[in-house]
Amino acid sequence: MKKISEGTISRLFTYLRELEQLADFKIPTISSAELGERVNLSDAQVRKDLSYFGQFGVSGSGYDIRKLRDRLAKILGKDQAWQVAVVGAGNLGSALLSYPGFRLRGFKLVAAFDSSPEKIGRRIKGVTVEPMERLGESIREKGVEMAVITVPAGSAQQAAEQLVAAGIKCILNFSPTSLMVPAEIIVKDVHLCREMETLSYFLQHRR
Amino acid sequence: MKKISEGTISRLFTYLRELEQLADFKIPTISSAELGERVNLSDAQVRKDLSYFGQFGVSGSGYDIRKLRDRLAKILGKDQAWQVAVVGAGNLGSALLSYPGFRLRGFKLVAAFDSSPEKIGRRIKGVTVEPMERLGESIREKGVEMAVITVPAGSAQQAAEQLVAAGIKCILNFSPTSLMVPAEIIVKDVHLCREMETLSYFLQHRR
DNA sequence: TAGATTGTTAATCGATTAACAATC
């Protein structure tokens, strides 16, 4: 299979979410043009993205909504639940643990870790905050495959290393540092300040 | 001035942050190759990004660290503070209000709004949560130019409309919906579930 | 059959990388 870009994958999730909503209505099919219009993308983009994974449509009539939804769900891993650990139980970590959207979308936040004694033992939405020393053991016990880092910049690298040592392959990083991890580890950075910064730049240069 | 991509702007902020750290040491200059190496980018990329805004270097010796830092800070709007409002004072909104990184980077979260009566009046890091009805007035009083939306999906569009009506030009949107706003409004979406989803896809297809 | 719409190939666009003359 050829390399598929992150852009394509992200848009496929967008199509899937739209199809899930459409499936509730009575219409059975949708064209690439209609689907694209609903999510602000061109018909060509929709067909191209889908084409990486096979042929899902019927010439002249479009795509069967429920069938495409189910195929995409399978392809994108939305037919299964993912166990997730949160490292850092501060304000952001707690907010993520409390965010109902994750579970709704198949992500079960089942473990939380923090180094500060006063946080350890606290329960947040049914998850007990554990000490960092328990990280490896707890992750293995709970079958966690993905982790979110919400610790301050200074502790992020160490947290990442503990996660890698525990066998985690996939990290969502909210700390403003770039993590140094082995090449096979998939890291996605969400730098909140950076988002704000690019926004402020474009505001400054438009006003 | 020709159109500059978001990628370039984001990287310029990365260079700036690196230069701020470097300025603390005694070395006076740095080459594009060294700077690039520190932030995992090529020397060509560094020079190209900078070239959109002028000539900052000296052939043979590189860039004066403090001088480039100051020039970039000016260009990127980091020589001023930005007033920011948070719409939605739930877990995520509260976490953002409590996050010290924003203020450190020049973003002052000075207003917070929520529709739920039990949240109104609460103080979070010195900011009092106000009712949605106060949004326009408060934003004008405080000179707010940027807003962050952290309300649930169902209320996001309405929140956006109130912000636009209040004169806000720039929105950071954490709700999982795509906002419909006039073309001149700059919206940046941060879809936490989507980040998690793309991550889970690549994990699934690599294991 | 005629109209609609697919899947795919070719054209375009934009961003990154490589190369190098200019120059400190």
Next chain:
DNA sequence: TAGATTGTTAATCGATTAACAATC
């Protein structure tokens, strides 16, 4: 001067868009 490094132009790469034959 010789070595280092810039700023910029040209080449490459990858992603998006347009076009259209195939086909339901």
